[in-house]
Amino acid sequence: MRSFTWRGKRFGGVPRDHWQRVNEALDPESDFVEIYRNAVVHEFPWDMNQALSFALFRTYAVPGIGALLARTGAFTEQVQRRYDDTALLLEQPSLKGFDHPDARAAIRRVNQMHRAYDIPDHEFRYVLSTFVVVPKRWLDDYGKRPLTATELRASVNYYRTLGRHMAIPDVPETYEGFARLMDDYEAEHFGPDEGGRAVAASTLALMLTFQPSFAARGVEVFSRALMDPPLREALGYDAPPGAVERASRAALRARGRLLRLFPARLSAQTVADLPWVRSYPDGFDIERLGTFPAPGVAGCPVRHAPGPAAPAPGG
Template identity: 50%
Template sequence: MKRFERLAQIRRLHPEKDALEIYRLSSAYEFPWDYTRALELALYRTYAVPGIGRLLAETAELTDRTQKRYDDTALLLDTVVEHGFDSDEGRTAIRRINQMHRSYDISNDDMRYVLCTFVVMPKRWIDTYGWRRLSRHETVASVVHYSTMGRHLGIKDIPETYEEFETCLDAYEEAHFAWDQEARRVSDATLDLMASWYPRPLAPLLRLSTLCLLDASLLKAFRYEPPSAVTRAWVRRAVRARGRLVRLMPPRRAPHFARQNWEVKGYPNGYRVADLGTHPVPGVRGCPMRQGRTSEASETSEASENSESSETSPFE
């Protein structure tokens, strides 16, 4: 297979009818490393919205159990990519996400914003650092994939095009990014987790490198000292150089999914999709149950889950 042969395959598919297949080819064959980094950044951005950052701090999932939360999030999202929305595995992953979300008061606006990060950040990352830019087919397929995900999660008023997703994300960040001490704790814990994947002496360098990849709005929201312009330029050039090197390599012949990422460390003996994530228990710290839930997204997701439950049994 030649370097651009899979892109030609993608362009022969229908960007809407074959959206899942295109997204799988793009994320598991063409850009697995880039999608992993971009989705890490997508979730990380959400901490800068104080309402989201504070909630994550209160649950302690990203401060006390950071590795598990990272693992579970990556595995649940990628289960749908690997197996599809209509598979037993995909249905179970969606059900688990809905069960966790229903335990908290999460506004539809916040849920929609998080969904926007999943669509926008991978394209921005790949267009900047990938071995090629994301094609229009891949962009449309990503929109269709995450719009479908959003509907399964009961999110309302989902943007219809990539441009609308991008506008929604930028406007929400401009209106809501702000300093919050608890959100900073979540950010610090996440940076510490990423550094822990490498030899300890490299931790300060890795933290600095990560800060170099953040935009000014994120650095300001978390009150991090911005790296020097020279350091930032060198780090970004290095990541771009990786993309140019990948371009010269033979194309991947086998898919690479999140469960194969070496950063996922919590399940050396395997896992059941139904066991991933949190299972809130009343009165237990870090698992606040619903009280006076008013979120339309949560109500719709509950109805969606109940409907799904009548159609299929949990994946074993």
């Protein structure tokens, strides 16, 4: 099978199920970073980006989270940069492994940002659950194939490890535990909040700029069509006509079936490759990404090693 290049990315040269075969030969208990990376940057790059974007929207529907984001102004006043920073920071461990200096620096920055605010552990656990559950359900519904049991277990282990580096207690041990946590939490906590709705509106407005201007209205309707009723209600979005919702979901399912015919993607697609990540055209410094706490506020919730030694993972 010959390989070819399209839009700067290399495809083919291996069987269509290449990455599934690669992942099934790995151990999700020890190789979970590699398995997760293969899924995100090779097998499902577009799907994972969309799913994680919708996971982000779900967090806005929790009044405690949405209101805090609105008060900081991070996702209303500087939404492009905050969107880019979030994606770039969260990607580092998956690209390089949790022990890599860049991954450690990225997690340290995430911890420093969060430590500046009084965020309860249950909100951290909920956000973590969306990163596990929403992509799995998206691929079940719209992907060219669902995650295998190996890939799903790797995703669970990946986010359990991220949770440990962020000092989040009582993180679920299984996918079923993550799914139950997310569903129960949303049933109890989803609700309207002016701040959450403002953050959602600002983020959606940004995402519409990722498309040609003539398509913006259609993309906005399409986005609402993919939201479930509790999410739309909490964020104050009207449901599109039923026919539009059915057509939108059918189009995504058709895309997934079509992709089964495509050869495997051999080159990686990272966040920095995405055309809508625009804040750092000349490159970025991990230590300068994100927001910074006020003077005197403690940074990382994970204890640092004493003296000049490297900080503890995530700290």
